[in-house]
Amino acid sequence: MSNFVRGVASGMLSxxxxxxxxSLAPWARAMNRELAEIGGDGDAxxxxxxxxxxxxxxxxxxxxxxxxxxxxDILFPPTPSTRSLPTMNDILARPRLLGLICGAGAVxxxxxxxxxxxxxxxxxxxxLAALVLGASAWLALGRAAGSRLAGAGPAILALAVPLxxxxxxxxxxxxxxxxVSVGPLNLQVSLILLPAMLVLYAxxxxxxxxxxxxxxxxxxxxxxxxxxAGVLLAGLLILALxxxxxxxxxxxxxxxxxxxxxxxxxxxxxxxxxxxxxLYTAFDVHPLAGAAVVxxxxxxxxxxxxxxxxxxxxxxxxxxxxxxxxxxxxAAALGNYPTPLVGYGGSAVLGxxxxxxxxxxxxxxxxxxxxxxxQPIADRGSEQTTSELxxxxxx
Amino acid sequence: xxxxxTLSNPARxxxxxxxxxxxxxxxxxxxxxLTGIKSGTLYPLLIRLEAQGYLAAEWQQPVASGRPPRHAxxxxxxxxRRARAEAAPPGQAAVAGWRAGGAAS
Numbered sequence: 442m443s444n445f446v447r448g449v450a451s452g453m454l455s456x457x458x459x460x461x462x463x464s465l466a467p468w469a470r471a472m473n474r475e476l477a478e479i480g481g482d483g484d485a486x487x488x489x490x491x492x493x494x495x496x497x498x499x500x501x502x503x504x505x506x507x508x509x510x511x512x513x514d515i516l517f518p519p520t521p522s523t524r525s526l527p528t529m530n531d532i533l534a535r536p537r538l539l540g541l542i543c544g545a546g547a548v549x550x551x552x553x554x555x556x557x558x559x560x561x562x563x564x565x566x567x568x569l570a571a572l573v574l575g576a577s578a579w580l581a582l583g584r585a586a587g588s589r590l591a592g593a594g595p596a597i598l599a600l601a602v603p604l605x606x607x608x609x610x611x612x613x614x615x616x617x618x619x620x621v622s623v624g625p626l627n628l629q630v631s632l633i634l635l636p637a638m639l640v641l642y643a644x645x646x647x648x649x650x651x652x653x654x655x656x657x658x659x660x661x662x663x664x665x666x667x668x669x670a671g672v673l674l675a676g677l678l679i680l681a682l683x684x685x686x687x688x689x690x691x692x693x694x695x696x697x698x699x700x701x702x703x704x705x706x707x708x709x710x711x712x713x714x715x716x717x718x719x720l721y722t723a724f725d726v727h728p729l730a731g732a733a734v735v736x737x738x739x740x741x742x743x744x745x746x747x748x749x750x751x752x753x754x755x756x757x758x759x760x761x762x763x764x765x766x767x768x769x770x771x772a773a774a775l776g777n778y779p780t781p782l783v784g785y786g787g788s789a790v791l792g793x794x795x796x797x798x799x800x801x802x803x804x805x806x807x808x809x810x811x812x813x814x815x816q817p818i819a820d821r822g823s824e825q826t827t828s829e830l831x832x833x834x835x836x
Numbered sequence: 837x838x839x840x841x842t843l844s845n846p847a848r849x850x851x852x853x854x855x856x857x858x859x860x861x862x863x864x865x866x867x868x869x870l871t872g873i874k875s876g877t878l879y880p881l882l883i884r885l886e887a888q889g890y891l892a893a894e895w896q897q898p899v900a901s902g903r904p905p906r907h908a909x910x911x912x913x914x915x916x917r918r919a920r921a922e923a924a925p926p927g928q929a930a931v932a933g934w935r936a937g938g939a940a941s
Contacts, residue, residue, distance in 0.1 A: 468883055471893075471907030472875065475865045478906070488865065491875030499880065 446482040450489035457493055460500035469496050533747050536759060540744040540797030541579055544782060548572045548790055550737030551783035554723050557730040560715045564785040567626065571787030575794025582798040593641045594649030600634045601653040604660035607631070611664070615710040619664045631661060631669040632779065632788040636765045636796035639676040643761035644799070646680070646689050654692040658699035667703035668772035674700045675768035680761045710777050715785040717777040720770075737783035738773070741766045741793060744800065755801040762796055846873045848922050850881050854891070854911045855919035861896065861908035882909060890915030 451473055458469030472492035479485040532538055552565050603621075607630045612620040620627040638657060642650045654677065661670040677693040680686075712718045720738065724731030745763025749756055766781065769789070773780040781789035843851070849871040854862060868878050885891035889912060896908045911919060 465883065467895075467907070468879060471864060472879055474904045474906050475863065475875075477904060478863065478865050488868070488875045491877075492879060494876035495879045498876075499883070 446486055447476065450476055450486050453489055453493050454496070457496040457500075461496060462503045465499055465503070468499075472496070534751060534753065535802060536744040536748040536753055536762075536800045537579075537583075537797060537802050539747060540762075540800055541576065541794065543740040543743045544575065544790070544793050544797060545572060547737035547740050547782035547793075550733040550740075551785075553733045554719070554726070554730045554737075554783060555715055555785065558715065558723070558726045560785060564715055567787050568782075568785065568790060571790035572794075574787075575791045578791070579794050579798040582795075583802075590641075590645050593645035594647040594653070597638050597641050597650040597653030598656065599653075600638050601656035601660065603630050604634060604657050605663075608660045608663035615708075616706075617664055617666065617708070617710065619666050619669075626787065628791075629779070629786070629788040631657075631664070631666055632769070632781075632786075633792040633795065635661075635669055635673060636676075636762070636769075636792045637799055639673070639680075639761045639765045640758055640796045640799045642689075642692070643676075643680050643758040644755060644801070646684070646686055646692075648688060651688040651692050655695040658692070658695040662699035662702040665703045665706045665708075667700070667706075667708050668769070668776065668778040670696065670700040670703045671772060672765055672768035676761045676765040679764035680757055683757045683760050708776065712777045716779050717773065717784070719780045719784045720774050734780070734783045738770045738780065741770065741781060744797065748800075753801065758799075758801060762800060765796070766793065843922055846871070846877050847881055847885075849873060850878070850885075851890075851911070851915070851919035851922055854909065855916060855923065857910060859910060861894070861910050863906050863908055867909070885915065890918055 454469060454473040454476070458466055458473070461469055469492075472489075472495070476485050476489060479488055532542065548568055548571075551568060555565055555568075607621055608618055611618040611630065612622050612627055614620070619629050619631060621630055622628075635657060638653065642654055654673070658670070658673060661673060674693070674696040677689060677696050681689040681693045719734055723734040742763050745759045745766070747753075748759040749763070753759060769778075769781045772778040773784070779786045779789055782793055850867065850873060853867055853870045864875070864878060864882070867873070867882075868875055871878075873881070882891060882893070886893050886909075891909055892912050892915075893907060893909050895905045897905055
């Protein structure tokens with residue numbers, strides 16, 4: 442009996458010490474060694490239980506500390522120059538983080554509007570689920586997006602494939618084929634993928650990426666999707682003007698042709714409640730609901746506006762991002778197109794957070810705002826931008 | 837710089853026991869028996885005191901054969917100052933505790 446009790450007590454501690462970080466493991470061994478010096482079996486078992494409690498407490502504390510450190514590194518990556526606590530200034534200097542906050546805020550504003558307007562609870566849940574999914578993608582893409590820009594071109598081309606397939610095999614409605622059916626939901630593929638493609642292309646506008654953007658333009662013309670073709674044109678035009686790159690101009694010309702084509706095709710889709718035209722109808726619900734929708738929609742451009750005004754790294758990417766989401770909001774204001782994030786629809790939520798995830802993480806400079814056309818600061822962990830993004834210092 | 841917090845009663849009792857032991861090494865079960873502190877509280881306290889520089893710990897070979905090595909503990913000079921400060925009457929304790937804390941910083 443004695444050996445059995447001692448064996449159980451010792452086995453418990455032996456199993457538990459593996460939970461501890463290496464620096465604390467000797468302490469668990471020390472606890473275990475004391476068991477041999479305790480006279481009574483009952484006392485030994487009580488001593489072992491107490492030690493087990495101590496080990497578990499220490500292990501949980503160590504895990505929590507490492508989790509907190511990991512979360513802090515993801516949200517506020519340390520830079521060689523600054524290792525201070527996050528402040529509002531830190532947040533404003535990090536377009537990725539600011540975008541996540543703006544996206545979540547816009548979804549929150551939209552939920553408030555939908556609640557006030559009496560939207561079905563399923564709509565709220567869909568937007569919330571998309572927010573969780575998008576935030577997970579934001580976390581997952583965090584470091585990969587910065588360090589694997591070399592694969593941006595092939596990635597853009599690969600992302601164009603679903604757009605092309607949707608044009609021919611997607612769910613059709615009112616003469617347009619823009620959606621794919623996922624269970625009870627119809628997802629608008631272009632709204633999910635196109636903003637991310639634009640940001641990637643702005644960060645690495647190479648020949649393969651240009652082919653991908655041209656393929657996307659063709660797909661949008663074929664669907665047809667006037668709003669997203671306009672969004673593509675807006676994003677590429679801003680990029681071309683900012684970088685003066687020949688490839689970007691070529692992609693812009695293709696998107697211009699695609700947008701022109703969509704203008705020739707009638708867009709007969711009717712407005713859908715809680716999705717389209719809500720920039721106006723929300724004010725009929727309550728002035729505060731209307732304000733929530735307008736503020737939420739405006740917040741989508743904040744990462745670009747603040748980033749550019751503060752001279753953040755990779756200005757063209759921020760400009761393309763801003764142009765893209767300004768285009769989506771303008772389309773929603775002008776026609777029967779989804780109002781992003783504040784209206785019902787998970788596609789825009791996913792698309793926004795995916796594009797935000799691919800934004801530069803947040804290099805900053807000491808000298809305040811930067812003059813347009815100056816050399817961009819390299820993003821931490823990212824590869825060098827192409828010559829197309831490099832503009833000589835002013836003389 | 838270590839923070840000079842007010843100690844809990846088990847921490848005071850442990851410091852007192854270690855101070856009474858002087859330069860002699862003590863072991864975990866012995867300290868638990870002397871102070872009445874449960875092992876679940878004792879070891880986190882020992883770990884904290886060691887991290888703060890108040891406690892020295894070492895593995896000692898067994899006196900009797902067939903026994904495993906044991907972890908032994910005694911106060912460092914800073915630990916002894918801190919323990920004396922904690923044991924002093926309240927009026928003196930504040931000043932002595934501040935000095936002891938400063939010395940360990």
